[in-house]
Amino acid sequence: MSNTQRFHSVAALLLALLCGAADADPLESWDDGAAKKAIVAFVEKTTDKTSPDFVPLEERIATFDQDGTLWVEQPMYVQVMYCIDRVPALVKARPSLAADEPYKTVMSGGRAAGLKLREYDLIKIMESTLTGMSTDAFRADVAKWIAQAKNSSWKRPFTDLTYAPMQEVLKYLRENGYRTYIVTGGGQDFVRAYSQQTYGIPPEQVVGTAAGTTFGYDKNGKAFLTKEPRLLLNDDNAGKPEGIHLVIGQRPHIAFGNSIGDQQMLEYTTAGGGVRLALLVLHDDARREYAYGPAQGLPDTKVGTLSQALYDEAIKKGWILISMQNDWKRVFGFE
Amino acid sequence: MSNTQRFHSVAALLLALLCGAADADPLESWDDGAAKKAIVAFVEKTTDKTSPDFVPLEERIATFDQDGTLWVEQPMYVQVMYCIDRVPALVKARPSLAADEPYKTVMSGGRAAGLKLREYDLIKIMESTLTGMSTDAFRADVAKWIAQAKNSSWKRPFTDLTYAPMQEVLKYLRENGYRTYIVTGGGQDFVRAYSQQTYGIPPEQVVGTAAGTTFGYDKNGKAFLTKEPRLLLNDDNAGKPEGIHLVIGQRPHIAFGNSIGDQQMLEYTTAGGGVRLALLVLHDDARREYAYGPAQGLPDTKVGTLSQALYDEAIKKGWILISMQNDWKRVFGFE
Numbered sequence: 001m002s003n004t005q006r007f008h009s010v011a012a013l014l015l016a017l018l019c020g021a022a023d024a025d026p027l028e029s030w031d032d033g034a035a036k037k038a039i040v041a042f043v044e045k046t047t048d049k050t051s052p053d054f055v056p057l058e059e060r061i062a063t064f065d066q067d068g069t070l071w072v073e074q075p076m077y078v079q080v081m082y083c084i085d086r087v088p089a090l091v092k093a094r095p096s097l098a099a100d101e102p103y104k105t106v107m108s109g110g111r112a113a114g115l116k117l118r119e120y121d122l123i124k125i126m127e128s129t130l131t132g133m134s135t136d137a138f139r140a141d142v143a144k145w146i147a148q149a150k151n152s153s154w155k156r157p158f159t160d161l162t163y164a165p166m167q168e169v170l171k172y173l174r175e176n177g178y179r180t181y182i183v184t185g186g187g188q189d190f191v192r193a194y195s196q197q198t199y200g201i202p203p204e205q206v207v208g209t210a211a212g213t214t215f216g217y218d219k220n221g222k223a224f225l226t227k228e229p230r231l232l233l234n235d236d237n238a239g240k241p242e243g244i245h246l247v248i249g250q251r252p253h254i255a256f257g258n259s260i261g262d263q264q265m266l267e268y269t270t271a272g273g274g275v276r277l278a279l280l281v282l283h284d285d286a287r288r289e290y291a292y293g294p295a296q297g298l299p300d301t302k303v304g305t306l307s308q309a310l311y312d313e314a315i316k317k318g319w320i321l322i323s324m325q326n327d328w329k330r331v332f333g334f335e
Numbered sequence: 336m337s338n339t340q341r342f343h344s345v346a347a348l349l350l351a352l353l354c355g356a357a358d359a360d361p362l363e364s365w366d367d368g369a370a371k372k373a374i375v376a377f378v379e380k381t382t383d384k385t386s387p388d389f390v391p392l393e394e395r396i397a398t399f400d401q402d403g404t405l406w407v408e409q410p411m412y413v414q415v416m417y418c419i420d421r422v423p424a425l426v427k428a429r430p431s432l433a434a435d436e437p438y439k440t441v442m443s444g445g446r447a448a449g450l451k452l453r454e455y456d457l458i459k460i461m462e463s464t465l466t467g468m469s470t471d472a473f474r475a476d477v478a479k480w481i482a483q484a485k486n487s488s489w490k491r492p493f494t495d496l497t498y499a500p501m502q503e504v505l506k507y508l509r510e511n512g513y514r515t516y517i518v519t520g521g522g523q524d525f526v527r528a529y530s531q532q533t534y535g536i537p538p539e540q541v542v543g544t545a546a547g548t549t550f551g552y553d554k555n556g557k558a559f560l561t562k563e564p565r566l567l568l569n570d571d572n573a574g575k576p577e578g579i580h581l582v583i584g585q586r587p588h589i590a591f592g593n594s595i596g597d598q599q600m601l602e603y604t605t606a607g608g609g610v611r612l613a614l615l616v617l618h619d620d621a622r623r624e625y626a627y628g629p630a631q632g633l634p635d636t637k638v639g640t641l642s643q644a645l646y647d648e649a650i651k652k653g654w655i656l657i658s659m660q661n662d663w664k665r666v667f668g669f670e
Contacts, residue, residue: 058537196393203583203585204396204514212577215603217602223599223602223606224606225576232567238550241550241558242547246545248538249538249539249541268550268560270558
């Protein structure tokens with residue numbers, strides 16, 4: 001860097017720091033309740049060098065479940081929609097599948113029919129649409145799909161359906177030196193295809209259910225990897241802390257979830273020394289999003305179950321409950 | 336941040352940028368040869384926004400093999416020394432092992448005897464000393480060991496035996512927005528225990544041979560993970576690109592290795608689009624470090640073999656050969 005460049009860098013930083021939204025509220029979509037206060041207090045305590053709870057920069061790890069915590073998970077996980085939508089391309093490449101179930105049902109009834117399939121059939125579709133191609137081709141295909149696909153209930157792109165208050169938390173934590181990770185039961189390769197543009201989270205900060213790959217060479221002798229149907233990590237329930245250890249290798253200081261699949265991640269986080277914070281998003285807002293549970297007597301659904309037992313554990317252990325209805329001034333960026 | 340704090344931050348940055356070692360050579364331990372020129376040209380091209388080879392910040396990934404690339408790997412990999420040194424503690428905890436081989440040999444002959452064991456016996460020792468404990472206990476034990484253990488040939492702490500020119504490259508790349516990763520055939524958990532203080536590389540930027548863990552609760556109900564003898568990733572040869580995909584999820588733009596275990600990582604790196612750089616460290620300096628190969632007719636050793644075939648591939652593909660003898664003004668920081 002020349003001295004002139006250096007001068008310009010300093011000038012730019014000076015402008016950003018002094019004239020930028022100096023005292024704007026980084027969590028402006030949050031009501032000034034207990035949840036917001038807990039998040040702000042956590043950040044202030046762990047980033048103040050004079051605090052006994054100070055956390056060195058290299059240990060500032062924050063983890064977030066995705067489905068139901070960062071974006072809408074109803075009526076079904078986004079990845080399942082992708083797999084169903086991909087069936088026509090799969091059948092085109094392997095025409096013999098057209099006569100076989102469950103492909104036949106999806107070919108005639110589309111996504112709506114696919115969503116009614118039994119779990120066994122969905123798994124069959126997922127395995128065949130998520131493996132066998134190169135990692136590069138898969139990522140490009142997911143990126144292309146997510147750029148135009150819509151949630152059928154909301155008639156909006158899936159990427160519009162992230163929660164504005166959670167996007168603020170991601171940004172706020174990053175501005176305070178935290179590396180923000182997604183730790184999802186969904187496919188690691190799937191989420192990595194859109195995490196940067198959707199959440200500002202690079203591929204290496206996504207931990208998810210992961211299958212093995214096989215190294216090989218294409219016809220021009222170029223090295224590439226093929227996605228295989230060989231499970232390495234089932235990143236849900238106890239698999240979440242195991243995945244955190246495998247990919248991150250450090251215990252998070254703060255973790256966010258919304259369902260029983262996040263229980264062990266929150267337990268693992270809070271079992272570390274010093275200040276640790278666990279938070280659960282409650283879907284208790286039937287007007288603006290959904291109300292499902294079944295904690296608090298809300299209906300159970302196919303996805304994102306928050307059991308009464310986990311709810312009780314959260315209360316007992318002082319985890320922070322985030323009520324969509326009461327803690328969020330707005331749910332989505334488009335509101 | 337208050338405006339006063341902000342002013343102090345800006346003042347500190349200004350001082351650092353303007354008065355710091357402004358035009359100091361970031362690669363001062365390197366001779367001004369082809370290797371250094373290639374590294375500098377790569378960084379300048381990929382970080383200049385006006386260059387057709389510009390790489391966005393979020394894609395700047397650099398990977399480094401450890402043993403023989405970042406530090407000395409003779410007379411044996413450091414991790415193997417750890418496992419042998421740990422035998423007495425293991426036998427103390429499980430006294431019945433004292434009468435069994437290979438433990439008996441190590442108990443009477445120490446590290447020197449351990450290093451003469453057959454590979455089969457070493458693997459037995461590694462499995463028993465690297466699994467069965469909590470991930471926290473293991474990390475603490477490695478950190479304690481590495482703080483005092485020495486390389487018997489060099490009579491120095493292992494952490495003194497990192498290559499000064501490579502430490503400079505790590506720092507130089509980081510200062511230019513690259514995330515520097517270790518991608519090692521060694522144990523991921525092992526290297527993560529000392530990577531931060533030894534290389535400035537945090538645990539999550541170490542990819543290595545990884546075994547599974549199991550989630551559980553201790554007697555106080557606290558969540559923890561136990562290290563299991565269940566291999567998830569053999570991070571050597573083809574396992575290196577597979578490990579890079581698993582943990583990083585992006586193809587590196589620059590990669591450094593020194594042996595046949597690094598071949599596929601270098602091939603995978605250079606098969607990406609745009610400017611990519613692959614580099615091989617040659618151990619051709621018998622005076623200051625070692626000379627082994629067997630490329631260039633140097634003797635083969637137990638570890639870190641650079642085959643003639645890989646050497647030829649490097650020449651053919653225009654990879655950069657780093658000659659310790661000719662490219663490095665000094666090898667170690669203590670010189």
